[in-house]
Amino acid sequence: MMNMGGPTTLPEVGDFLSRLFHDRDLIQLPWQKRLAPLIAGRRTPKIVEQYRKIGGGSPILRWTKLQGAEMCKLLDEIHPETAPHKTYVAFRYARPLTEEALDEMAADGVQRAVAFTQYPQYSCSTTGSNLNELYREIMRRKERGAPEGNIDWSIIDRWPTHEGLIETFTQRVRDVLNTYPEDVRATVPIMFSAHSLPMQIVSGRGDPYPAEVAATVAGVMSRLRWSNPYRLTWQSQVGPSAWLGPQTSDTVKGWAKQGYKDAVVVPIAFTQDHIETLYELDQELVEEAEEHGMTLKRAESLNDHPLFIKALADIAASHLDTMDGTTSTETTRSGAVETWNQGRTSRQMQIRCPGCINPVCGEQKKFFADGTVGVGEDQLRS
Incomplete structure (x- = not known):
C-alpha cells in the first residue's frame, strides 16, 4: 500500500522533510542535494509544532495498517483463490519506506505482489514518485541477485x-449536511479540497491529477443530485511560484465576503486523516473561517468506514481477476463499469505526460507494463 506517509513521532519530522525536499519527482530545485537539507532544517521547527498540535505525530501509518488488515480479511473471503493476502506499507517519505517493505516481503518469500496506490487520483508527483522509487529499488536488488528483485508485479495506479x-x-x-436544519441544508456551499500542485507540473508537463480529482468530485455531486453549490479548491501551496487555484483558504475568504455564513469542506484526495486534514483544515482553516464570520464543518475522512474497506477489497479483487483473465476488464465484481485498471497497469499509466522530461518515468512504466527494462536502465539506479 503506497502513500506519502507522515512522521509517527516528532523526532522523525526532520528526516521526513529531508526526503520530501530531496525528491525530484515532486520538487525540482537547482543544487537540490545542497538546498534540500537546508530547506528541511529551516522548516522543521514549524512543522514539528504543527504535528504537536495534532497529537505528536501523524496517524496515517495507523490508519493504513488498519485499512490493509481489514481489506485482507474481506479479500480472503471474496477472492479465496489467491488467499491468504497480506499488506505491506511502502511510504515515500516516512518509515516504513519502500526498501523496508521489500525487505519484509523478501523475509516472507513473496513471489507475486500488487503495488496498490492509496492516492485515488494519479499524479506524477505522488503515485508516480512512489512507483519510480519502487522501480529503482527493484533494479538495485536485481543487480545484486536478491530474490525480491524477481517478484512478479502488477499495479493499481488509480481509482x-x-x-x-x-x-x-x-x-x-x-452525514455533515444532515447536521444543518432542513430549510437551509441545500444552500450550504461545499468545498472539495485537494492537495495543490505547481502549475509547472500541471500545464508544463500535463499531469492528469486535476482532471481525475474533478472526476471524483463530479461523481460525488452526481450521487448528491447536485444538491448544493460547490467548488473544487486546492490546499497546501508552498513557495512563491504559481500553483493550482483557487486556494482553499482564499475560497473561505471569498465566500465570507459574499455573505455565506456556513460551509462544508471535504478532503477529496485523501483516504486517511493526516496533517492536511487534522491541522490545515480542522485548525487553520476553521480558525480562518471564524475570523471572517463563517462556521466551517469538515466531512470526516474515509479512514475505517466499512464502505471504504469494501471498496479497497473490491478494487484489489477485480484487479486480481483481471490478472487471472477470469472476468471482463471493464466490469468490477459488483457489476459497475470500471476502465481504470486493465492488465498489469491501467491504460492511462502506460502513456507519459506530454511534457515529461524524466527518463525514469518511461523506464518504470515499461517495466511495470510488461516486465522488461528498456535502454538506459543502467543510468537510473544511481
Missing part, C-alpha cells in the same frame, strides 16, 4: 471513479 470510493465520500458529505 478516482470507483463506485465504492464515490459512495463513501457521498455518505461522509451527507
Whole structure:
C-alpha cells in the first residue's frame, strides 16, 4: 500500500522533510542535494509544532495498517483463490519506506505482489514518485541477485471513479449536511479540497491529477443530485511560484465576503486523516473561517468506514481477476463499469505526460507494463 506517509513521532519530522525536499519527482530545485537539507532544517521547527498540535505525530501509518488488515480479511473471503493476502506499507517519505517493505516481503518469500496506490487520483508527483522509487529499488536488488528483485508485479495506479470510493465520500458529505436544519441544508456551499500542485507540473508537463480529482468530485455531486453549490479548491501551496487555484483558504475568504455564513469542506484526495486534514483544515482553516464570520464543518475522512474497506477489497479483487483473465476488464465484481485498471497497469499509466522530461518515468512504466527494462536502465539506479 503506497502513500506519502507522515512522521509517527516528532523526532522523525526532520528526516521526513529531508526526503520530501530531496525528491525530484515532486520538487525540482537547482543544487537540490545542497538546498534540500537546508530547506528541511529551516522548516522543521514549524512543522514539528504543527504535528504537536495534532497529537505528536501523524496517524496515517495507523490508519493504513488498519485499512490493509481489514481489506485482507474481506479479500480472503471474496477472492479465496489467491488467499491468504497480506499488506505491506511502502511510504515515500516516512518509515516504513519502500526498501523496508521489500525487505519484509523478501523475509516472507513473496513471489507475486500488487503495488496498490492509496492516492485515488494519479499524479506524477505522488503515485508516480512512489512507483519510480519502487522501480529503482527493484533494479538495485536485481543487480545484486536478491530474490525480491524477481517478484512478479502488477499495479493499481488509480481509482478516482470507483463506485465504492464515490459512495463513501457521498455518505461522509451527507452525514455533515444532515447536521444543518432542513430549510437551509441545500444552500450550504461545499468545498472539495485537494492537495495543490505547481502549475509547472500541471500545464508544463500535463499531469492528469486535476482532471481525475474533478472526476471524483463530479461523481460525488452526481450521487448528491447536485444538491448544493460547490467548488473544487486546492490546499497546501508552498513557495512563491504559481500553483493550482483557487486556494482553499482564499475560497473561505471569498465566500465570507459574499455573505455565506456556513460551509462544508471535504478532503477529496485523501483516504486517511493526516496533517492536511487534522491541522490545515480542522485548525487553520476553521480558525480562518471564524475570523471572517463563517462556521466551517469538515466531512470526516474515509479512514475505517466499512464502505471504504469494501471498496479497497473490491478494487484489489477485480484487479486480481483481471490478472487471472477470469472476468471482463471493464466490469468490477459488483457489476459497475470500471476502465481504470486493465492488465498489469491501467491504460492511462502506460502513456507519459506530454511534457515529461524524466527518463525514469518511461523506464518504470515499461517495466511495470510488461516486465522488461528498456535502454538506459543502467543510468537510473544511481
